[in-house]
Amino acid sequence: MNKPTSAGPALFDQLDPERIRVESSRKLALEMGRTRLMITGVVLAMAFTALGVRLAELTAFGTPENVRLAAASPHLESVVARANIRDRNGVVIASSLPTQSLYADPRDVMDGARAAQKISEVLGATTPESILEKLDQGGRFQWIARNLTPAQVYAVNRLGLPGFGFRREEKRIYPFGPIFAHVLGYTDVDGRGISGVESAFEDRLNTRIKGQFDIPGEVSSTDLDLSLDIRMQSILREELLAAQNRFSAIGAAGVVLDAKSGEVLALVSLPDFDPNTSNGGLGVSGFNRATKGVYEMGSTFKLFATATALDTGAVGISDGYDTSEPIKAARFTISDFHGKKRWLSIPEILVYSSNIGTAKMALDVGAKRQKEYLRKFGMLESAGIEIPEVGKPLYPDRWGDISTMTISYGHGIAVSPLQLASGVAAVVNGGVMLRPTILKRGANDIKIEERVISPKTSKIMRAMMRLVVRFGTGKNADVNGYMVGGKTGTAEKQVAGKYSEDAVVSSFVGAFPMNDPRYIVFVLVDEPQGIKSTFGYATGGWVAAPVVSNVISRIGTIEGIIPQPTDAENKNSPGTPLYIETAAKKINNAASQGVRSATY
C-alpha cells in the first residue's frame, strides 16, 4: 500500500472516476447478495427446524391416530366381508367362504356359441343356451356362473377363452344345514341377509362398511355371538322331528329359554329348509312357527289365569270352585268333559285342567285386571326378539265377560310360542319379565323389564306346576330326578270360523328343575293325529309332554344338572293346600281330560 505523499491530490487525480463508481455499485450488489443469502438461509433454517420438530414429534411422541394407522396393516382385515355367526359356545354356525365367480364381457367374446358350448361342458349344470342368451344381452358385464369350485375355475381357465374372467366373491355357508334354518335365515346370492338373524344384523355382520381400519384385538371379535346352543338346538329339532313324524303332524315348533336371563337357547320350527340351497320361494317351510306363527294355546294359558288370580288376591291357595255344572253364557257352554263334577281346590283346577274352575276364577279377577296381567306377561304385544319374523298376537277388541272366561283357558287369544315361553319364564323365575333375546348375554346385560307377580306367587305357581306333572295331565313330561313342572295345552283350531275336533294344536310348556327353574322348554305340535299307543289321543299330555321329557333329560345331562332324589318332594298328604285328592286313586291320564269344550 502506498504511503500518502504530498502528491496526494495528483494521485487522486490518477484514479479513474468510472472505477470508483463501479466499486460502489459492486459493493451494493455484494450487500444485496449477502442479504438475499441471509434470507434464504433463514428460510431454509426455518424449514429444516420445522422438519426436525415434525420428525421428533412423529418418532418420539407418536399420536394415537398415527399408531392406529401404523397398526392398520392390510393383513389384519378379516378374510371375508361378512362376519361369522357363532353359537354361545363359539361354534361357527354361519360363515362366508371366498369363492370365484365367472363373468363375461360380451363385447370381447369372440365366438359366443362355441364359447357357451365349451363352458357349459365344463360347468355341467348350465345349458349352452342360457349362457348364449346372457352373452347376447350385450353390455360389458354378465354373470355366467356364481361361486365355482376350485376345480371348475381351473377347467374354465384351461379353456383360455377371451372375454371371460373371474371375480372373487363370497358364498354364505351354514355348516349345520337345516338345524338353524329359521332362526339364522339366509342370504341372497349377493350375500345380503333375507331373513332371520342374517337380516336383523345385516349392518353388524358387514365388517368392511363399519371400520375401514381394523385394530388388532378387534378383529377376532367381529363374530356375532348368539345365545343359541348347537347341542340344545339339535336335540330339540331331533325330538320335534320324531314327534312330527310319529303323529303325522303338519308342523311343530319348540323353544328352549333360559328362565333367568331371557336368552333363547334353542328355537326350532318344522317343517324347515336347508339355508345352503335356498334362495327364496320356500313356501310353508319358510314360515317360522316359533316366532311368527300365532296359535290359540289352550290350557297352557291357565298358568297365567291362576297366577293372576293368586297375585291379585282374588283367590287364595286354599280356595276352590264348584266345577260340577257347566257354565252357560250366551250361546257358549264351558264344560269339562271328563271333569271331576265336584268342588276343586285351586291346585286341583290347574292339575286337572278344569275349564269351569279357571273361567270362574277369571270372572272373580275381572276383565280389567286380567288384561293388565296378560299385558305384563307379554301376551298382548309381539315378542321383543331381534329377528324380523315376529307374529302379532290376536285378541278381541271387546273384552267382555265371555272373552274373560275363554281367554283364561287360552281361547280367543292367539300368541306365538316364544311369547308363551317367555311369559311362563316370568311365572316361574320369581315373577319378573325378561325381554327374550337371540344374542348372548353376560351376567351384567340381564335387564328386568317389569315385575309381574310377587316372588311368593311365583313360588306357589312352581309348586303347582310340579303337581301337574306329578299327578295331573302332564305325567308324560316327567324325568326322574329333574323335578319337571309344566302345563299341557290342547286347543282346537278354527277351521272356516268353527272349532274343529280333528285339527288340534297340542302343546306342553315345561320348566326344570322346579325348585329353582333354569330352563323353560316349550313344545307345540300342529295338527297331530292320535295313534294306537296313545289310545287315539292327540292331546298335549300325549303328544307334546313326552317330547319335553326327552328334551329335558338330554339337555339336563349336557348341562350337568344333578338329579335330586324324588322322595324329598312333599308327600301329598290331606289337609295341606296343595293336596290333590284323586291322586291317591290311579287316574287315567288321558281319560281325565275334557274333550268337549275345545280345551283340555
Add this chain to the structure above:
Amino acid sequence: MSKKTGFIRHTTVLFLLLAGGISVVLFSVKYQVQALEDERISLINEIRNEKQSIHVLNAEWSYLNDPSRLSEMSTRYLGLVPVSPKQLSGSEIIKNIPQRDNGDSQ
C-alpha cells in the same frame, strides 16, 4: 485470526466426516428397511393365506361336528350312548364313598 480460521477448518472437516458417516448409516438403514419391508409384505401375504385357510378350516370343523354325524359315528365306532340322568351324581355322594385308609395321616 489464524486461530479462528483453524477452528473453522476443523469444524468443516468434522462436519464433512459426520455428514459422510451419517450418509453411510442412512444408506445401510435404508436398505435394511427395504429388506424388512419386503419381508413384511411376504409375511402379510403368508398370514393372509393362513388366515384364509383357518377361516375355511373353521367352517369345515363346524361341518364335521354336525351333531347327527357325531352321534352316528360314536354309535358306530365307539359304542357310546347319550348319558342318562341316572348316571349323574352330586358331590355329596362322592363324599360318602368309603375310602381305604392308606395310613398317610399317621
